[in-house]
Amino acid sequence: MQQAAATPPQKATSNPTKKPTKPTMNCTMKTEPTIANASQVARPLPERRAVDRLLAQLDQIAEHSEHLFKKPLGQFEEGGKNYALPRYVYLGPKGGGETVRIGIFAAIHGDEPEGALALTRFVAALEKNPELAKGYCLFLYPICNPTGFEDNTRHSRNGKDLNREFWRDSQEPEVRWLETEVWTHAFDGIINLHSDNTSEGIYGYVAGAVLSENLLEPALREAEQFLPRNLERQIDGFASRNGIISQGFEGVLRAPQNLKRPPFEITLETPQKASLHRQVEAFSIALQTILVEYRYLMAIAQNI
Numbered sequence: 001m002q003q004a005a006a007t008p009p010q011k012a013t014s015n016p017t018k019k020p021t022k023p024t025m026n027c028t029m030k031t032e033p034t035i036a037n038a039s040q041v042a043r044p045l046p047e048r049r050a051v052d053r054l055l056a057q058l059d060q061i062a063e064h065s066e067h068l069f070k071k072p073l074g075q076f077e078e079g080g081k082n083y084a085l086p087r088y089v090y091l092g093p094k095g096g097g098e099t100v101r102i103g104i105f106a107a108i109h110g111d112e113p114e115g116a117l118a119l120t121r122f123v124a125a126l127e128k129n130p131e132l133a134k135g136y137c138l139f140l141y142p143i144c145n146p147t148g149f150e151d152n153t154r155h156s157r158n159g160k161d162l163n164r165e166f167w168r169d170s171q172e173p174e175v176r177w178l179e180t181e182v183w184t185h186a187f188d189g190i191i192n193l194h195s196d197n198t199s200e201g202i203y204g205y206v207a208g209a210v211l212s213e214n215l216l217e218p219a220l221r222e223a224e225q226f227l228p229r230n231l232e233r234q235i236d237g238f239a240s241r242n243g244i245i246s247q248g249f250e251g252v253l254r255a256p257q258n259l260k261r262p263p264f265e266i267t268l269e270t271p272q273k274a275s276l277h278r279q280v281e282a283f284s285i286a287l288q289t290i291l292v293e294y295r296y297l298m299a300i301a302q303n304i
């Protein structure tokens, strides 16, 4: 089986002298939601944690990349201030078959910025080796809870745990926008990034397509280069085997139920008390591994 190569940490580079022409996106925005004008990014108040600063490196890559597009999503108001959900689209080199669409969601709990930082690291790795994303169109949502991120709270400023609100007729604008995304793009895979301050090791949840476990296991194995795996038999109140949990909370960010072809669904949880660097590297290598393994499994499936 192919293995994703572990690369040493590095800064994202961009070449300001290069002026590439971007290809037209062919796998996105089939029906751009029309709830509101998505063209403006919110400017947080200076005393709060700044969304813009966290995303500065991604923005810089998007400016010069042939593959990464900045596409902020939606707008909503909270306390008289306008917010948007940051969204980036990474369009890999064309593969042989149909483009595979994967949604990767981070910081739906505002006090878990590790996943958002990891997405920057992940994109930097893809920029260095775009073949990793061959055949993929990746929809990246680094901060799904911008008000909670600003306030450094799990909940949104409206007092809600957004990750318990999905597909329950929620009135929370972040949830409605993200539901629209999940519905519109009909993702082949959904990946959630979280950090758990009660865990000593990395672990994950699987749901959706049966093959999810076949993706999570190698992803955790690669991540073990940077973090121990949580091998407890019970995590978060759920039965766990080798750091893999097959149940989950109600209302989490996932695909709607009863789809004819459910996507694979993986939630990665890093131990939040571990060093940030190790969490970022573990997320990044886990994501790269999932891309490699999914492509491999699809190729096998086609030959059966």
Ligand SMILES: [Zn+2]
Residues within 6 Å of the ligand: 109, 112, 194, 195
């Ligand atoms: Zn979380």
